[in-house]
Amino acid sequence: GYYATRFGQRAYGHELARITHTELLISGPWHSASIASSSIVDGGVRIRHNVRLNPAHWIALERRLPRDHEASLQDWFTGHRGEPYDLRGAVGSVVPALVRHGNGKWFCTEAVAAALRYSMPHTLCPAAFYLAEIGRGALDVTQDFFEGAQ
16 A cells, blocks of 8 residues: 555655555545545545545645646546556556556556546656656645645
8 A cells, every 4th residue: 555655656755755646636625526546445447526635635736737638537537437456557656667557457646647648657656646747837736725624
């Protein structure tokens, strides 16, 4: 799990190494969100609805997308729903010498990056994805997103 991800991402520094999972917010506020990703616990690619996100555990990024691309995000997850979790790919994302993309399998960051049309989503660990999104113009909106949370 997340301890191995943190260890593998230590080159990104303490703050970024703490990022151990990636979700795509499909809709909703923090206390009733629809989120999409791939999870070993949930058996692979999935969309979860009515999820309460704990502000102590999440960083919220926002990036403007072309309208046609925005509509295709949920379609990507619907089309891949139930495909298995890519454990070897997840390990490979933090240990580059072990990068192996399992066709038809997805780890969390890989699934979100694929939905966002990254060309090599299997090469991105959560910290690298965070930096790539910032590089593409994403803004950290965590404080605004969780406004009113206790």
